[in-house]
Amino acid sequence: MSKTCVSVSAAANIALIKYWGKETGPGNQPATGSLSIGLEGLRTETTLAISDKQSDLIDFNDSEASTSRIVSYFEEIRDLFNFTHHFVLTSRNFFPTGTGLASSASGFAALAIALDNLLQLELSDKELSRLAMRGSGSAARSIYGGFVEVVKEQDAFARQIQPANFWPLGIIVAITDPNNKTISSTDAMRQTQLNSPFYKTWLHTHNADMEIALDALMSRDFAKLADVSESNCMKMHASIMTSRPSIIYWHPATLAIIRRIQELRNNGLPCFFTIDAGAQVKIIFEPAALDAVKDGLSDIQGIKQLIETQVGGEPRVL
Amino acid sequence: MSKTCVSVSAAANIALIKYWGKETGPGNQPATGSLSIGLEGLRTETTLAISDKQSDLIDFNDSEASTSRIVSYFEEIRDLFNFTHHFVLTSRNFFPTGTGLASSASGFAALAIALDNLLQLELSDKELSRLAMRGSGSAARSIYGGFVEVVKEQDAFARQIQPANFWPLGIIVAITDPNNKTISSTDAMRQTQLNSPFYKTWLHTHNADMEIALDALMSRDFAKLADVSESNCMKMHASIMTSRPSIIYWHPATLAIIRRIQELRNNGLPCFFTIDAGAQVKIIFEPAALDAVKDGLSDIQGIKQLIETQVGGEPRVL
Known part of the structure; x- marks a missing residue:
């Protein structure tokens, strides 16, 4: 060796x-x-x-x-x-x-x-x-x-x-909860699979979302990628929320950001949100929208930190 | 005449x-x-x-x-x-x-x-x-x-x-948004029926919820009524959220109340929440829990008003 x-x-x-x-x-x-x-x-x-x-x-x-x-x-x-x-x-x-x-x-x-x-x-x-x-x-x-x-x-x-x-998109990670989540993804997945009435529909509609998103990516169609990504995110959280007992990863500030990003996008700004199993929100946007996105988030209470980054993440042997 | x-x-x-x-x-x-x-x-x-x-x-x-x-x-x-x-x-x-x-x-x-x-x-x-x-x-x-x-x-x-x-239950109506909702129930229903992937499951699981709730009511089983009511509420809002475009009636304070009531109930307090097509939250509880419920809501930001009431509402010709 x-x-x-x-x-x-x-x-x-x-x-x-x-x-x-x-x-x-x-x-x-x-x-x-x-x-x-x-x-x-x-x-x-x-x-x-x-x-x-x-x-x-x-x-x-x-x-x-x-x-x-x-x-x-x-x-x-x-x-x-x-x-x-x-x-x-x-x-x-x-x-x-x-x-x-x-x-x-x-x-x-x-x-x-x-x-x-x-x-x-x-x-x-x-x-x-x-x-x-x-x-x-x-x-x-x-x-x-x-x-x-x-x-x-x-x-x-x-x-x-x-x-x-x-496609060098911009990304902002908005930290709304500095604490670890109260239920792990693995446990929450198990519970969703076990008893959310919506889990089967989540599974059955997933391939269609993948196809649309891959199409949107290959043609760099931002609006199409935004629509399908937000919809897929909402479906996931809706499935988790309707497991029993209900699991809600969102915090009030999470929801405030969702509402603000929806509003910005409805007003024509090329940005969308996605949320994993936690309270933090990731905002993806065309690079020119950076200042408008930051400005849009500036008055939301409960954001602990914003991390600005971009698409990348190639691993490196150091 | x-x-x-x-x-x-x-x-x-x-x-x-x-x-x-x-x-x-x-x-x-x-x-x-x-x-x-x-x-x-x-x-x-x-x-x-x-x-x-x-x-x-x-x-x-x-x-x-x-x-x-x-x-x-x-x-x-x-x-x-x-x-x-x-x-x-x-x-x-x-x-x-x-x-x-x-x-x-x-x-x-x-x-x-x-x-x-x-x-x-x-x-x-x-x-x-x-x-x-x-x-x-x-x-x-x-x-x-x-x-x-x-x-x-x-x-x-x-x-x-x-x-x-x-069953003389107590009820608190927590007003979190003094403005009219941005989309009427009728329009939001139509959109949910039209394109939420979860709407069919909402329909197909509804009779079971009705039966459980009627049983819980007739036997005054508070925990059972709480479970099925919150679950039915979450299913409705999850269906609405996953319509396209997504409709979210909740405000940050709505979510803060949901989380607090879940916490109180997990700690043994007989209370639960329900939310109609809007941002306000209705909290239903056994009368002895009134003070603890009010105390639990006292530090939540964004509550504009609490209306204390109870089961009743018999109509009257005046």
């Missing part, structure tokens, strides 16, 4: 056509495909080394909850690749931590790339995306930058549809 | 199992049944007289929009009962006006009762409820006080399930 240590930077991503619901069984196999944008400004740096100890040493954003998840992941990796050594892992988010922005996507993507590099596995991008997905469903998408699709097959994988420079 | 003038007081009502969606054709025939509570404290007083003029004279809360609706209603009435005279109508809401609390329920119920009385039609309550329904779908329920069901049949009607004293 030529290397004993590697560092990787990978970025978070935001799904326009959402992943919500898993197939039963291990490996985070998604119930549907998804389409995402890499977020250049929200990066995780991960350093992985081979240990000479008999146990793994893990510091994943000082999070104990994450540690047990990664220990299991390392067990899987050792089984999968007949590897006997243990690891030393340090992972740090270079964006506001503890804000409920899922860092598992960038974290597990960086880890998969680091493992491939360190163990000289020479995996294809497709195989890398599957390795990341074992850690976190949305991590498969962060193996790439730009515009990325998860293809739902027997063994799902992610692929890049277009690089970031194909 | 013995009388030339009559005054009637009727109350607004709040649906626990909602009416959302109309059959095509005239007469506000609902797509589903509904179950409501009469709101003792939210009353409309209507005075109706026979006119010696050749046109109707209408003052319905100084609202010009309502005037044309009532002129059409009077035309229907004249056709229906072979009546040739015109009317003088004055209608006043004795609760905060212009707050988006639907006054059409109490207004058209009072008007139907006044017509019956003035024209000596001697209609049954069932026929009265149908007469009110021609003016506004939810008005059929305000022909009665207490707990009222709309029975969905070829020709739907309302009937009282239990009088108010069967």
Whole structure:
């Protein structure tokens, strides 16, 4: 083994056509495909080394909850690749931590790339995306930058549809709740699948959304992408809200932003919102609309922080 | 004709199992049944007289929009009962006006009762409820006080399930938006029926909700009534939100109240929320919980007014 240590930077991503619901069984196999944008400004740096100890040493954003998840992941990796050594892992988010922005996507993507590099596995991008997905469903998408699709097959994988420079959209992440969400995506997915009366319709209307969004992306049709993305987002949150007991990820400020962005778009500004399983809102816009979007958000109470970024997020071995 | 003038007081009502969606054709025939509570404290007083003029004279809360609706209603009435005279109508809401609390329920119920009385039609309550329904779908329920069901049949009607004293629940109406809503219920219903992917599921799961709610009511099972009422409310708003374009009746303060009431109920307080097509929230609770509910709402920003009331709303000829 030529290397004993590697560092990787990978970025978070935001799904326009959402992943919500898993197939039963291990490996985070998604119930549907998804389409995402890499977020250049929200990066995780991960350093992985081979240990000479008999146990793994893990510091994943000082999070104990994450540690047990990664220990299991390392067990899987050792089984999968007949590897006997243990690891030393340090992972740090270079964006506001503890804000409920899922860092598992960038974290597990960086880890998969680091493992491939360190163990000289020479995996294809497709195989890398599957390795990341074992850690976190949305991590498969962060193996790439730009515009990325998860293809739902027997063994799902992610692929890049277009690089970031194909359509250099602007993105603002509006933090409305600095606390971690009260229910994890995994648990909320399970509950939605179990008893939301709308979950079946979510599944059955998903392919049509994917097709429209991919068309909109390839033709750089902003209005079409905005319509289908917001609709898909509302369908996801409506499905979650109608699970029993009801789960509401939105906070009052989340709703204030939704209403404001709807208003701005109705007035002709090329911008739209999307929201993952949390209270934060991501606003996507044509670059020329940046100042108008910021101005539109300026008087909304309850926004803790705005992070300006853009499409990107290509991972890098450092 | 013995009388030339009559005054009637009727109350607004709040649906626990909602009416959302109309059959095509005239007469506000609902797509589903509904179950409501009469709101003792939210009353409309209507005075109706026979006119010696050749046109109707209408003052319905100084609202010009309502005037044309009532002129059409009077035309229907004249056709229906072979009546040739015109009317003088004055209608006043004795609760905060212009707050988006639907006054059409109490207004058209009072008007139907006044017509019956003035024209000596001697209609049954069932026929009265149908007469009110021609003016506004939810008005059929305000022909009665207490707990009222709309029975969905070829020709739907309302009937009282239990009088108010069967279960003297407390109710608080929290006003979060003093302005009229931007889209009428009728238009929003049409749009939801037209293109919300969830509307069919709303229809197909409605009878089950009605049965559970009626069971809960008859056995005074508060937790069961709370669960099914909140779930039905969330399903309605989720269906509306996912119509295209999306319609969101909630304001940030609406959501803040939803979250707070969920929290109070999770902590064991017997209270739940429901929301009609607007931003106001109605909180229903066991009377002993009044102070705790008020205390729970006291620090929420954006509540303009709290109206304390209780189950009731029996109409009265004055």
